[in-house]
Amino acid sequence: MPAQHPFMAKLDAGKHYWCSCGKSGNAPFCDGSHGKDHPGPVEFALETAQEVALCNCGKTQNRPFCDGCHTKS
Numbered sequence: 001m002p003a004q005h006p007f008m009a010k011l012d013a014g015k016h017y018w019c020s021c022g023k024s025g026n027a028p029f030c031d032g033s034h035g036k037d038h039p040g041p042v043e044f045a046l047e048t049a050q051e052v053a054l055c056n057c058g059k060t061q062n063r064p065f066c067d068g069c070h071t072k073s
């Protein structure tokens with residue numbers, strides 16, 4: 001069952017890596033568990049430290065950010 005809420009995180013400015021494979025032990029962030037056959041994480045950068053809503057269900061069309069689609073069936 002998909003997560004019902006985004007993952008809220010206060011992140012520093014700079015680059016971050018959102019797990020797109022579902023195997024990370026540090027979700028929603030990539031920990032390298034995707035292995036060599038997976039395209040890997042989605043890299044994103046923040047210009048300032050801020051709180052973000054990261055997708056926690058894998059259905060967003062705005063990766064890595066939540067677009068609210070977890071509320072739809």
Ligand code: FES
Pocket residue numbers: 018019020021022023024029030031032033034035040041042
């Ligand atoms: S562990 Fe999932 S993309 Fe790296």
